[in-house]
Amino acid sequence: MKSSRLLTILLLLETRGRMTATELAEELEVSVRTVYRDVEALHTAGVPLYGDAGHRGGYRLLAGHRSRLTGLYAREAEALVLAGLPGAAEELGLGAHFADAQLKLRAALPAPLREHVDRLRARFHIDAPGWYAEDDDTRFLPRVAEAVRAGRVLAVRYRRWKEPTDVDRRLAPYGLVLKAGRWYLVAGPGPRTYRVDRILALTVTDEEADIPAGFDLAAHWRACQEDFHARLHQGEAVVRISPRGAARLTGAAARALAENGVPEPDGWTRATLPVETPDHAHATLLALGTDVEVLAPPALRDRVAATARALADRYG
Template sequence: MSAGRLLSVLLLLQSRGRMPARGIADELGVSVRTAYRDLTRLQAAGIPVYAEPGRGGGYQLLDGYRTRLTGMSESEARALFFAGLPGPAADLGLAAEVTSARLKLLAALPAGVREEAARTAAVFHVDAPGWYREPERTPYLPLFVDAVLARRAVDVRYRRWRAPQEVERRLRPYGLVLKSGVWYLVAAAESRVGTYRVARVLDAEPSDERFDRPQDFDLGAYWSAYLDGFETRRYTGAATVRLSPRGRGRLPDNVPPEVVRAVEATARAVGDDGWVEAVIPTESTEHACGELLRLGVDVEVVAPPELRQAMAAAVRALVGVYGNP
């Protein structure tokens, strides 16, 4: 039996009023049988819980009864930051703490304010991951949460893009960032601070080493600078393209925002039919070819020659697949 769960049942009844056993069970993630058992134990402990039979009935507290046991634990207070983000809270291993902290907050509010808070919570929902992508598996994320808070170094085996792909590092975690549904760890390794995609950590083990995070380190400022530098590192080339009005309209759904902004900044008309010519940043010939092919006949590559040739080769290959014998 969990004393914490019994307190959660009590606070749930205090903040919500009458609730069926099924509703209590669903809210706390337990079976209906467990909910009935917890309600019986509350009654045995002298808590004035009574059942209202019939349709629309359920369990509720005697009018006027309120508990003062609303003190929050350290982990629950920490979880308040994620109270509106159930997905990320679950990733971090804080789902239970978020539920408990939310119940304690609601129980401590006056009735009118509590109802307004409940109405507000019911009309906002955050879904961090982007479209067309499964959420990444991050089994070591809770470990990194503990390491960040305890300032404990972690030994990891990490898979990166360049060779050698698998490397071993001792990381001193400074913070965690959630970007478009993807978790990143910002950590010091050797003499520099770097960014690591948590889903690419193949193995992680806490070390005995403790460290002090620099007092002047600002996670938000670091991340903004990292994103600015990422674009510079990512786009190493440029291409001149021509776009039809339809192709220009389809850009936001097919290419990154940086490419869309480049078109808006450099587009110039090349005739009376609405076509424009613009200069866009590119990562590589292969990558640019794959992105631009999504626009079909609504885009023409003017330069560089190697990208135009790659597009032509891809189109010839498609003709070979779909053309008539």
Template structure:
């Protein structure tokens, strides 16, 4: 256990440079006193670890020192190949680079981790886009990615919802792949960061101006907060429904796992007939009607009244189409 921790400490210093004892203790999840002992052990074994004094001090390796030891276990090496996404890498213009890196990593691994990694690559595949849809067409993704990497501002023509187009000059902080769609997190002048769907970028120009990325900006934290806020903004209404026993799985597919599980947890016990009353968050009455019709007779809408009336009206219209004896295609004259 300690040998693994010493290796982790060494690799942290090698990859991140100077780190304080407090930062190392947080990363390694040990006490500061343990960090002191581990650093002393590394130094005694010949690793050139130096301590810089003062407010900006910390531990660092001698300039130019690098270890060739990667310390990867078989499981760790396998996980790296599972994380490889050839499709997105190719969209970013890194397909050949990613393939070359994979070959080099395989060649550098000892026999056992190499065998595990090869089996992982052969037996597991990550397919990002959802069913019944293709990934977005993103012809300008490579240009946007270059601007993100180089820290350069871009000027783009962007298609908003609807037919309108706008010109925006932004500072691109990062790219996120969500459900087969690429999103750019960028900040316009004197405004907080927001998201832009890269597929809606009609044209883009990388500007000469460089920008300083905010030190406190974290892409993962931003996206997590944005996603939570998006869900809160999306669900602006609520529907009260009766759900038949055994229909929970279909409702999860229809509405989404998280809102359905929350509604089930907040619901009371089922009635004598096994049906349960749930309060479901929905985007709007019209959108809820479109979704809940998929549930057929396994769900009854109790409220709000306008949603129940819309459901009843839609069902009546369907009954007029399908419930009048012979199919319409047999009773209507053929078009001339």
């Protein structure tokens, strides 16, 4: 969009200084002629932008010119990092700072760009959690976030899935991750991952957290996700599945069907699908009803058949 390019030109010149039309065109992946038109639009909007001729020429902003963002406070700057997710800023206790930062950012833009931003805000909304997700208990999230920012050890009482369920832990917070509407704390020792909604009690201590030098939260989370998916599907099931059943497959099963499925004369498809535990495979394949036939392994086929017979007996 043109308004997006105008903002990019403005920010490029603020951060890099003088740039030629050719350099701007290469950066924006547009023609030099388009850059000339965009520069003229910035002139019209009142931006103090000047062009110098000659070998060392190029476009530059009037000396000392900066976008009017100097009034941002630290919390408002933090809220800007979450600008794509206002709900996340609210949960972290930064909702008011987010609103203030948005107002200052809007005021800093030339009128045409301000109108463009207003149109985008009116037409885009992010609602990350799924339709059937229950509301998590995140009452401790702002304090966890404060400990992450300050680098302070947390003393928590945490509820886990195995016995003993309620345990006390001292955690060095490395960072927070929002995944599918749910907040996770990555913390040492380990590091390990903790669901924030399972924290039962919390104290932010004065002890400084020892975070390994060079720790990369995003890289760590990607590695955890890859390991999770590698361990998730360790079994296989050979099935015949109807077109209607195939349309209901998702995730790894849908990908496997597309990659190794063999069409059969009756319109069904034979494929080897990845499965999790025997219990999960049994429940998942039963949910497809008469649109799937389990061929192997024999134990899974027998179990599905036994359940089908029991259902037939129950319903007469």
